[in-house]
Amino acid sequence: MTRFSANLGFLWNDRPLPEAIRAAHAAGFAAVECHWPYATPAEEVRATLEATGLPMLGLNTLRGKPGENGLAALPGREAEARAAIDQAIDYANATDTGAIHVMAGFAQGEEARHCFEANLAYAAERTERMILIEPLNRHDAPGYFLQTTDQAREIIGTVDAPNLKLMFDCYHVGRTEGDVMTRLSDLLSVIGHIQFAAVPDRGVPDHGELNYAEIFAHIATLGWDTPLGAEFKPAAPEDITGWIASVT
Numbered sequence: 001m002t003r004f005s006a007n008l009g010f011l012w013n014d015r016p017l018p019e020a021i022r023a024a025h026a027a028g029f030a031a032v033e034c035h036w037p038y039a040t041p042a043e044e045v046r047a048t049l050e051a052t053g054l055p056m057l058g059l060n061t062l063r064g065k066p067g068e069n070g071l072a073a074l075p076g077r078e079a080e081a082r083a084a085i086d087q088a089i090d091y092a093n094a095t096d097t098g099a100i101h102v103m104a105g106f107a108q109g110e111e112a113r114h115c116f117e118a119n120l121a122y123a124a125e126r127t128e129r130m131i132l133i134e135p136l137n138r139h140d141a142p143g144y145f146l147q148t149t150d151q152a153r154e155i156i157g158t159v160d161a162p163n164l165k166l167m168f169d170c171y172h173v174g175r176t177e178g179d180v181m182t183r184l185s186d187l188l189s190v191i192g193h194i195q196f197a198a199v200p201d202r203g204v205p206d207h208g209e210l211n212y213a214e215i216f217a218h219i220a221t222l223g224w225d226t227p228l229g230a231e232f233k234p235a236a237p238e239d240i241t242g243w244i245a246s247v248t
Contacts, residue, residue, distance in 0.1 A: 004244065005057050007195065007231035009035030011240050016040065018048040025052035027241050028248050031227040033057040033193075038087065042094035049095065057227065058099040058132065058167075058193060061088045069136075070103025073116035073145040077105075085123045092129055099130035099193060101167055104145040112145055117159050124161035130192050134167035137175040139200075149173060149187055156190050165192025169231065174199040174210050181218045188222055197232035204232055204243050216247075 006024035008017065015023065017040040024032050032054050037045060049056055061084040064071045071081035088100045102123050104116055123131045135152050136144045146152055152166050168191045170180050177183060184191070196215070198208035205212045219228065234240050 003030035003227040004248070005029060005031035005033050005227040005229045006240075007033050007035075007229050009033075009060075010231055010233050012237065018044050021045070021048045021052060021054060023237075025054055027244050029054070029227075029230070029244060031055045031057050033059070033229055033231075035060050036062060037095075038062070038091060042091050046095045056095055056097040057229065058101055058130075059088060059092060059097050060101045061085055061103050063103060064105065068105055069141060069144060070105035072102050072119040073104040073107040073112040075107070075111045075115045078115065078119065081119050082122055085119065085126065089123070089127045089129070092127070097129070099132050099165075100127070101132040101134055104133065106141075106143040107145045108143070113155070116145060117155055120155070120159050120164055121161060124159065124164050128163060131161070131164045132167040132192050133164070134169060135172055135176070137172045139175055140172075140202075148177060149183055153187060153190055166190045167193045167195065169195040169197075169229075170210060170212075170215060171195065171197040171199055171202055171231070180210060181215060184215075184219060185222065188224075193226065193229060194219065194224065195229035195231040197230075202233050204234055204239050205230075206243060206246070 006029040008020045012020035012023045017037055021032055037059055063069050071077050071084055092100055133152050135146045135148050156164050173183055174180050196205055198205045199210050
């Protein structure tokens with residue numbers, strides 16, 4: 001049976017983080033992950049994780065100033081980017097969170113790439129936890145530095161750190177590149193986490209351009225055994241519980 005992780009950046013995001021963790025547990029999710037948990041004391045999150053028995057799979061580095069979407073590929077902002085990386089690592093250590101998604105930000109060009117690679121090398125050296133990078137589609141995040149899985153694979157190869165991996169979001173890949181199952185097979189060796197949502201509306205994954213029954217079955221044939229990240233936008237809380245009940 002495929003197991004799922006509730007992304008609390010979108011699911012139950014109207015509740016305090018500990019309450020959202022408990023809701024995910026009650027709904028039958030096998031794990032949780034989040035975006036930016038820093039307003040909640042880490043000890044509260046860890047206590048709730050321990051009480052529910054759910055692991056926290058991942059969290060993001062801060063986005064930066066209003067309107068920004070990460071700092072790590074922004075030349076001249078290295079001090080801020082590394083402070084955000086340090087903050088994320090400290091929070092992950094305090095909550096035993098498995099992975100840290102280092103957000104690149106809006107940038108382009110070779111200088112931005114070198115900046116991103118240097119900051120990723122810094123992150124990978126600072127922790128043994130997994131460091132993730134995620135391409136974002138050009139429709140939702142125009143101008144984001146990391147846009148394709150091929151670009152991400154090249155950067156991972158250049159940095160050459162064993163704990164630097166790709167966050168493969170079927171939604172983003174579906175919107176930008178298509179052929180999701182082939183891309184999953186091709187990139188398996190560099191994938192650290194898999195997420196999903198309906199394409200193109202990022203809704204509950206029971207409709208749209210991607211057949212998730214086929215995709216989940218394909219992922220299982222690849223030997224993947226980590227919970228898959230449900231990072232979709234429900235119209236109502238009952239959409240979450242209805243969907244998870246239908247697939248577990």
